[in-house]
Amino acid sequence: MSKGQEISTDFSGPSDMVVGGSQVNGTDLPMFNFNTIAVATNYFSEGNKLGRGGFGPVHKGKLPEGQDIAVKRLSRKSGQGLEEFKNEIILIAKLQHRNLVRLLGCCIQGEEKMLIYEYMPNKSLDLFIFDPAKQALLDWTKRFAIIEGIARGLLYLHRDSRLRIIHRDLKASNILLDEDMNPKISDFGMARIFGFNQNEANTNRVVDNQHLLQ
Structure with missing residues (x-):
């Protein structure tokens, strides 16, 4: 599979996604293939785990071209996390500033829902x-x-x-x-x-x- 096939960024205008039964409009975010993220995080191994919050676990990964990423994987048992997932897609995708973490894209495949961010080497304050x-x-x-x-x-x-x-x-x-x-x-x-x-x-x-x- 080529890189172009693994990561789909071919949107015709604002993207519309269905998340948790409701439509999320105008996100215009790159969509990552699940297999790409699974391989990047060593299949979400414990060794790549950075932490866990109310949203779900966060794993470090490395894309095929060498870029380090942080992957927030929505817990399937988290109703609160689903709302936060949709909220982050709607809001942070439209924000650009040197002091805001950059959202690189998302992955939605079946029950799997993930947000892909730039990786911060020194973690949190x-x-x-x-x-x-x-x-x-x-x-x-x-x-x-x-x-x-x-x-x-x-x-x-x-x-x-x-x-x-x-x-x-x-x-x-x-x-x-x-x-x-x-x-x-x-x-x-x-x-x-x-x-x-x-x-x-x-x-x-x-x-x-x-x-x-x-």
Whole structure:
């Protein structure tokens, strides 16, 4: 199978996908073949597992051309995860900023639903600030740069993006760090669009403490 066959990006205009029985419109995301992602992650092996959240497990992978990726695989038992999956497709695919994690595409095949992101070598901020051994790696210059990067990402979401987004789940574990320790905001499953003429936003979804501590 050629690379062109493995990864389908041939959309005629905005893509429409059916996820969980409902249609997701205008995502315009590359669609990855399941076998490509399975091989890239060594068939979702424990050795490639980066972690697990309410959405499902996250695995590291490497595409045939050598690019490292992070794959969020929706747990089949997670009703909450399905809503977050659709939300991330709708929102983050339309956002581009150096301090937001980049969504490379998705994979939807049968009951399998996955989101494919750029891989962040230094993982998440919480692994540094809550680990006594790693705290020393964050001097005040680096801490200030991380804070500034997060603020830039939030400013983009709240004011400068084509959408106006409230993240609603900002925490240290959702701040990913690239190889140069630059921060990128991730996990938009709980995010909401905030209308430009709105002064407040209501939601019928509660972000409880258990979710925040995952």
